[in-house]
Amino acid sequence: MTNAAAAIVPDWRISGMCGRFTLTVSIEELIDLFGIEQLTFEYHPRYNAAPGQMIATVIGHQGNKRMGQLRWGLIPSWSKDEKIGYQLINAKAETLEEKPSFRESYLRRRCVIPADGFYEWKNTENGKQPMRIMMKHKGAFAMAGLYDAWMSPDGRKIHSCAIITTSANALVGEIHDRMPVILRAGDIELWLNREIREASRLNGLLQPYPENEMFAYPVSPAVGNVKNDSPECIMPFGT
Known part of the structure; x- marks a missing residue:
């Protein structure tokens, strides 16, 4: 993220948003999970993905699954200013x-954001403690997302996305009141099918993921700085 962008990005730990996640699994695991037929960037693990950055995203395209990168922070096509992305x-x-x-994106431009964990900050007697929340199988999962394309006045085209959130399950609720919408593996195909444009067929997917399939553990305060994107971020902390 540029210094200019960082200056206008709020502190998502305070504002109560899902604002950091990890994706550290192998590209082979992602190809297998999502059935990816086309990869449009050089994949590298992410230990502290943050808003304003380019993140891996899976989109359905003419019946195929394509994984590329979108900027995290959705800019609606009709927006007059790209800075709105930092609020969305x-x-x-x-x-x-x-x-x-x-x-419009909900009905026509849905995507999946692969992750293998996400961060939330838990209030403790010693201050805010970052927690990493994962699946018990410790593998990748699919966060439901939306995307759009925006053209700037000077001709730049920006493809961007947002992560959909829902009320927290019992596990995450001890840390935060919201969590990403995590899709079951069997629902990914439906979510990415661009021919489906009826909200009635999609709304049932936007539920809290079962807490008995997840776990959480404390990590280093280093994740609070977006400049830190290394294995140190996911190491257990204080245990």
Whole structure:
């Protein structure tokens, strides 16, 4: 992220958004999980992905699955200013059909953001403790997302995305009141099918993921700095 961008990005730990995640599994695991037929960038593990950065994203394209990169922070096609993206890193599942920023993308431009963990900050007597939340199988999973394309006045085209959030399950609820929408493996095909444009067929997917299939552990405060993107970020902390 540029210094200029960093200056206008709020602190998502305080604002209560899902604002950091990890993707450290092998590219082979991602290809197998999502059935990816086309890869459009050089994949590297991410230990502290943050808003404003380019992140791996899977999109359905003419019946195939393509994994490329989109900028995290959705800029609606009709927006006059790309800075709105820093306010639209998440989209609430409960209001997707109401919000002009997300309504059209929900029906026509859905994507999946691969991850193998996400961070939330837990209030403790010693201050805010970052926690990494994962699946018990420790593998990759699919966060539901939306995307759009925006053309700047000077001709730049920016493809961007947002992560959909829902109410927290019991595990995440001890840390935070929101969590990403995590899709079951069997629902990924439906979510990415661009021929499906009826909210009635999609709304049922936007549920909290079962807490008995997840776990959380404390990590280093180093994840609070977006400049830190190394294995240190995911090491257990204070145990």
